[in-house]
Amino acid sequence: MPDARVNVPASVARGKPFEVRIIIRHPMETGYRTDESGKSIPRNVIRTFVCRYGGEPVFTARLSSGIAANPYLRFFVTAKESGQLTFEWTDDSGAKGSESAAVTVV
């Protein structure tokens, strides 16, 4: 199962902000639901999300059950050098996910 879908523009202008979009497969289980037998389903949401560019964090998010399932994030990053954008996230259960995308700076 793919963790996420990422989109960055094909090429970006040096020094200018470029748009990053990511949608992550995750139920963001609130902890307030119960199953058919009435048992509470424990909370499991993505807690931390970090986007790194050339190894340095450029955007981070701390999320909660107040963010919808299959979280979608769209944000901007300043283009510096061609390289890798990496995305990492951790949820309540300790499970980690990651994704990456190449950035071409012209």
Added chain:
Amino acid sequence: MLRTLRAVAVLAVLAADPATAQQHTLPLGELRSGVEFVGASVRAMQADDLANPGFLWVESGEKLWNAPAGAQERSCASCHGDARTSMRGVATRYPRHDEAAGLLDLEARIGRCRVERQKAAPWARESDELLAITTFVAFQSRGLPLGVTIDGPARAAFERGRAFYEARHGQMNLACTQCHDGNWGKRLLNETISQGHGNAFPAYRLEWQGIGSLQRRIRACLFGIRAEMPPPGAPELTDVELYLAWRAQGLPLEAPGVRR
């Protein structure tokens, strides 16, 4: 423009299939997809492939399509090659009558292939894997008009499906036709009643926080009118799917759709 294209598509299908002399309760020129009855933000989510959560399942489905399975390690691709070509148009013809198995919807067809051809362990209805691969296969027909056949062996199932659709069900004693033929466009609490077409399924439903099949949507409607829900895969539900597909013929397939 879109309306004209749709009307032309609908009339073309009608001209090609004489069996559609059946009385349509919704005039064919008035068919409107569910996407026209949702709010602007849901419509926007469906329109943008990057924002549409359903694509997480299209991608999973593609991986499954290429994954070896079963005793002989055969993937769907081993027989069907590139889905972009081999599966194009397929979803628009389902549900479809099968000689051996009777009426099958797309999920059931894929499920049978998996067990009988790939000799792999079956996937349950509404399981993530079956939903993913069904979404991926349906997606290959996105934009194409629905066009099922109700001739010959499919006729009996079609009639049963239509009877179910027109019968009253549940504590609320409501028939599907009362809302979706008789009162579409009117409000039910905050929502606008749609015409009840299934052309966007499998769809990402916000209420489900995930993707689900048309059968799940039909079951949800039955729950809503406080009727007993047949289990997923039940023949009654497949019959209704056939009736719905016929009723929606000409509407473009929208999978993966986004709905409330």
Added chain:
Amino acid sequence: MSTHGFHKSCTRRRLLQTGAALALAPWLPAHAAADALPDIPALGAFLAGRKPRLSRVRFELPQLADNGQTVPMKVTVDGLFSPESRVTAIHLFSEANPVPEMAVFEFPAPVERVEVESRVRLAASQRVVAVATMSDNVLYAAAAEVIVTIAGCMDGT
């Protein structure tokens, strides 16, 4: 039907207003609260007596949610930034959710376009607040109000 003309017209006027508001709702962007931010304890604790300026932040959500489970939101901080005055974080607060601090977006690296989109869950009709913190400790904020209704038909699947 009430026989008291006054009451009837009052109720009818209120129904028409609500109806009109609901009818117009999809086309009206949610707007910032006029004067004050809603009184959210978690927000108050975060502000610790500081008063954010109600400008520069645009907080956009649909005025009427299709479904409280997934409500698209966009928060933008307008204007020019400098190393001394740039956005370091945006905090989102909810008035009616069980968890009042919905999310925090942080900007460890400077970027001239501070705009974040995501999708939130709203437990009920409520106001939500976005607070932008600057590197010079100035705060900017905006509120938005969203109507969340229950589904027309219940779904037990």
